[in-house]
Amino acid sequence: MTRKVIKAAPKKTTMKKAIPxxxxxxxxxxxxxxxxxxxxxxxxxxxxxxxxxNIFASMSDFGSVSAALKSVFVAASTLFILxxxxxxxxxxxxxxxxSAVWSDPEGLKRQACWTVEQGGALPNGWHxxxxxxxxxxxxxxxxxAYPNDDLWRVNLTYALGGFMLAWVMIERLPxxxxxxxxxxxxxxxxxxxxxxxxxxxxxxxxxxGATILGLALITIGRLGxxxxxxxxxxxxxxxxxxxGWLVILFxxxxxxxxxxxxxxxxxxRDWGGLLITLVxxxxxxxxxxxxxxxxxxxRRSEMPVARFLCTVFxxxxxxxxxxxxxxxxxxxLPLFMPEGVNFDMLLRALIGVTLFxxxxxxxxxxxxxxxxxxxxxxxxDAVGLSYWQSMRLIILPQALTHxxxxxxxxxxxxxxxxxxxxxxxxxxxxxxxxxxxADAAWSTPVQGLTGYLVVAVIFFVFCFGMSRYxxxxxxxxxxxxKS
Amino acid sequence: MFGRDRSLTSLLNDTFIxxxxxxxxxxxxxxxxxxxxxxxxxxNLANQGKTLGFDFLTRTAGFxxxxxxxxxxxxxxxxxxxxxxxxxxxxxxxxxxxLLGILAATVIGFTVGIMRLSDxxxxxxxxxxxxxxxxxxxxxxxxxxxxxxxxxxMPSKREKLELVEGVAGLNITGLYLPAPxxxxxxxxxxxxxxxxxxxxxLVRRYALRRQAETGQILPMFWIGLSxxxxxxxxxxxxxxxxxxxxxxxxxxxGPKLRQGYQSGAGMVLVPEMLAVWLALSLYTAAFIAEIVRxxxxxxxxxxxxxxxxxxxxxxxxxxxxxxxxxxxxIIPPLTSQYLNLTKNSSLAVAIxxxxxxxxxxxTALNQVGKEVEMIFMMMMVYLTFSxxxxxxxxxxxxxxxxxxx
Numbered sequence: 001m002t003r004k005v006i007k008a009a010p011k012k013t014t015m016k017k018a019i020p021x022x023x024x025x026x027x028x029x030x031x032x033x034x035x036x037x038x039x040x041x042x043x044x045x046x047x048x049x050x051x052x053x054n055i056f057a058s059m060s061d062f063g064s065v066s067a068a069l070k071s072v073f074v075a076a077s078t079l080f081i082l083x084x085x086x087x088x089x090x091x092x093x094x095x096x097x098x099s100a101v102w103s104d105p106e107g108l109k110r111q112a113c114w115t116v117e118q119g120g121a122l123p124n125g126w127h128x129x130x131x132x133x134x135x136x137x138x139x140x141x142x143x144x145a146y147p148n149d150d151l152w153r154v155n156l157t158y159a160l161g162g163f164m165l166a167w168v169m170i171e172r173l174p175x176x177x178x179x180x181x182x183x184x185x186x187x188x189x190x191x192x193x194x195x196x197x198x199x200x201x202x203x204x205x206x207x208x209g210a211t212i213l214g215l216a217l218i219t220i221g222r223l224g225x226x227x228x229x230x231x232x233x234x235x236x237x238x239x240x241x242x243x244g245w246l247v248i249l250f251x252x253x254x255x256x257x258x259x260x261x262x263x264x265x266x267x268x269r270d271w272g273g274l275l276i277t278l279v280x281x282x283x284x285x286x287x288x289x290x291x292x293x294x295x296x297x298x299r300r301s302e303m304p305v306a307r308f309l310c311t312v313f314x315x316x317x318x319x320x321x322x323x324x325x326x327x328x329x330x331x332x333l334p335l336f337m338p339e340g341v342n343f344d345m346l347l348r349a350l351i352g353v354t355l356f357x358x359x360x361x362x363x364x365x366x367x368x369x370x371x372x373x374x375x376x377x378x379x380x381d382a383v384g385l386s387y388w389q390s391m392r393l394i395i396l397p398q399a400l401t402h403x404x405x406x407x408x409x410x411x412x413x414x415x416x417x418x419x420x421x422x423x424x425x426x427x428x429x430x431x432x433x434x435x436x437x438a439d440a441a442w443s444t445p446v447q448g449l450t451g452y453l454v455v456a457v458i459f460f461v462f463c464f465g466m467s468r469y470x471x472x473x474x475x476x477x478x479x480x481x482k483s
Numbered sequence: 484m485f486g487r488d489r490s491l492t493s494l495l496n497d498t499f500i501x502x503x504x505x506x507x508x509x510x511x512x513x514x515x516x517x518x519x520x521x522x523x524x525x526x527n528l529a530n531q532g533k534t535l536g537f538d539f540l541t542r543t544a545g546f547x548x549x550x551x552x553x554x555x556x557x558x559x560x561x562x563x564x565x566x567x568x569x570x571x572x573x574x575x576x577x578x579x580x581x582l583l584g585i586l587a588a589t590v591i592g593f594t595v596g597i598m599r600l601s602d603x604x605x606x607x608x609x610x611x612x613x614x615x616x617x618x619x620x621x622x623x624x625x626x627x628x629x630x631x632x633x634x635x636x637m638p639s640k641r642e643k644l645e646l647v648e649g650v651a652g653l654n655i656t657g658l659y660l661p662a663p664x665x666x667x668x669x670x671x672x673x674x675x676x677x678x679x680x681x682x683x684x685l686v687r688r689y690a691l692r693r694q695a696e697t698g699q700i701l702p703m704f705w706i707g708l709s710x711x712x713x714x715x716x717x718x719x720x721x722x723x724x725x726x727x728x729x730x731x732x733x734x735x736x737g738p739k740l741r742q743g744y745q746s747g748a749g750m751v752l753v754p755e756m757l758a759v760w761l762a763l764s765l766y767t768a769a770f771i772a773e774i775v776r777x778x779x780x781x782x783x784x785x786x787x788x789x790x791x792x793x794x795x796x797x798x799x800x801x802x803x804x805x806x807x808x809x810x811x812x813i814i815p816p817l818t819s820q821y822l823n824l825t826k827n828s829s830l831a832v833a834i835x836x837x838x839x840x841x842x843x844x845x846t847a848l849n850q851v852g853k854e855v856e857m858i859f860m861m862m863m864v865y866l867t868f869s870x871x872x873x874x875x876x877x878x879x880x881x882x883x884x885x886x887x888x
Contacts, residue, residue: 055604059603085612315873319865320865321830321865323832324844331858339526430621434627448632
């Protein structure tokens with residue numbers, strides 16, 4: 001039975017050479033040349049193709065009743081969302097830039113942002129940002145009640161920190177490790193002295209005592225290293241040596257705090273705004289990571305008492321809201337301390353925030369520890385590393401790299417949570433901005449929105465920046481793993 | 484030198500003995516510091532002339548609490564209700580706002596999360612924009628925004644913004660909605676709803692067994708929906724519809740001071756509660772959206788392709804292959820978001836919504852001054868809830884864990 005064969009395109013003589021001789025080129029059904037290449041369908045290329053793939057593909061199925069209903073629904077909601085996005089974004093731009101009042105040359109204060117109805121000069125129905133208000137309050141929003149003459153100290157602290165941080169983060173620069181260590185050790189001491197003014201009343205006896213104790217411990221450590229202390233006590237002597245160095249370091253910090261640099265002492269009650277937000281966030285971030293690592297190791301430890309205590313600690317802090325922690329820090333911490341010991345309000349909040357985020361950090365780190373293959377632990381044991389050596393050299397570097405996104409998420413959460421200190425009466429960025437809204441001299445209907453917009457943008461820049469940097473780090477570290 | 488004794492040396496080098504020694508040290512240190520803290524606390528309290536004890540719970544409270552679900556349920560009256568009532572009101576108000584928040588956040592979060600995976604660019608744009616903006620701005624600021632910038636800008640007490648003509652309206656004093664008035668027979672309608680749910684479960688069991696035996700599938704969704712909808716409605720109307728609605732009543736005539744929404748008609752959601760609800764649900768929804776997206780992406784493409792290769796239709800693939808596996812990934816972080824939402828409801832103290840922190844650790848603490856006891860009681864509520872959630876999570880995880888050979 002023969003089939004009807006489709007007629008091929010007219011033959012071209014030039015193509016004949018390429019055809020093997022054993023094919024009957026005269027037969028009408030043999031195709032002896034390539035079909036012409038068709039252009040790609042318009043739904044695949046160009047602007048229309050892009051539009052089809054990204055927008056219309058989801059709403060062009062009318063094959064059945066339910067598919068058609070879905071397409072119509074998707075089309076309608078696309079239009080609605082597009083309308084919503086356009087109106088909202090243009091409204092925001094209009095509010096913040098195009099219609100906003102930018103300057104107040106005549107010093108009218110609130111009247112500069114009043115409509116005719118309210119007694120000002122702006123057209124009725126005007127609703128946009130009042131930037132002169134922010135300009136007038138900028139110092140308070142950024143520094144709180146910090147004395148004007150001493151603002152250079154805050155700025156110097158920012159500049160130093162920013163400079164060192166940038167140095168650590170830019171990969172081409174030399175000595176990044178040293179700068180990083182300085183950033184974590186020397187910088188906090190410098191920042192404390194610069195911001196508070198230093199010259200704390202610490203008796204020379206305390207400093208001297210600590211120094212002598214440290215030296216004695218170091219001596220014991222040296223003796224142990226040289227082999228004069230035998231057996232089991234040799235290990236203890238080495239531990240004593242390490243502790244000795246820590247005590248000496250502590251004494252040195254105390255000594256620096258005791259020196260009078262002739263800076264005016266500024267009470268933390270006068271700090272405020274962005275300064276407080278950064279101080280709380282950065283202290284919390286720097287202190288909670290090591291604490292969290294210790295807690296995580298404790299929770300994974302084989303010693304039941306240590307494990308139990310760490311678990312209880314972590315679950316307690318994770319089980320209560322931060323507000324209650326801050327309430328507790330501000331109301332109950334003074335009760336816990338012996339008479340006469342009085343903690344600074346800011347210090348109380350710092351302790352609360354640090355313990356709180358350390359518990360979250362511990363859970364993130366624990367996740368990383370659990371993700372490490374058991375062989376790594378066994379390998380470290382097999383080459384004879386001690387517990388701390390294997391943690392420091394084998395386990396933690398891998399575990400922490402695994403959980404960078406989680407760690408940064410905790411940092412971002414902590415940064416946002418600093419806003420809560422305003423509830424216990426510390427004027428952080430949000431608290432300072434909120435309190436400027438009570439100023440009658442600038443009272444306008446747009447005052448609140450303008451203030452909130454500024455605070456939101458500042459928080460957004462910090463948090464978004466952190467999350468993008470973590471994504472960048474993650475990609476970079478991932479690549480080095482795969483190669 | 485010391486320590487020549489071999490047995491002592493080997494004893495100290497024994498990891499087990501070392502562990503015990505170390506733990507004993509920790510335990511002793513902990514006990515000593517607890518003792519020190521307790522000692523300090525007691526002497527400080529004694530210096531302030533205070534004692535420990537829970538007798539304040541039976542004293543009557545002398546302050547106003549704004550009308551909310553808690554005050555309505557416990558019939559709160561100044562000078563008559565006790566501090567125990569205040570505590571319970573705080574708990575009820577915390578949980579009602581957390582419950583409403585969880586419901587709204589789940590709906591919004593799943594919608595936005597699925598939109599983020601859509602083919603439609605506009606949907607993707609919108610959801611990325613939403614998630615990035617909301618996640619990177621503090622919740623407290625969002626709460627202030629909704630409360631001070633949006634709800635405070637609503638029409639004044641004597642005016643209204645009509646949402647549904649005669650039924651729902653909004654002004655600066657809150658959102659006015661119809662209130663249900665329950666009469667005697669309503670309990671039967673309620674019971675029949677529970678019965679309908681139970682019957683649906685039984686029918687579902689039958690349907691599953693039938694499918695296992697014969698391979699035939701019952702349209703379980705439609706059957707269940709009709710049982711759950713029809714049975715209670717039928718019982719309700721046969722019983723003479725024992726439920727009435729009290730509509731909110733708005734007056735714009737008569738003496739100026741009497742204008743506005745009238746008390747006693749309809750029900751009002753105070754603006755503080757609305758602000759907390761909006762802020763909490765929108766904020767948590769952004770996190771839920773990310774969880775949902777990650778969960779769906781975690782189901783490998785091979786699963787979908789395998790289902791298609793077996794000839795399973797796309798809708799059924801989604802329902803029986805993708806969603807069950809995605810849910811396994813989604814539910815643990817989702818639960819912790821619910822927990823976060825509940826804990827975050829404590830931010831409501833900033834705008835004075837009478838929840839636990841605000842009303843008990845705030846107002847009542849100022850009146851009574853029993854810091855230790857009251858903060859302990861407050862923390863216990865949150866801790867209990869957290870531990871209950873954790874217990875549920877463990878149960879769930881052990882249930883859905885991949886059973887490997």
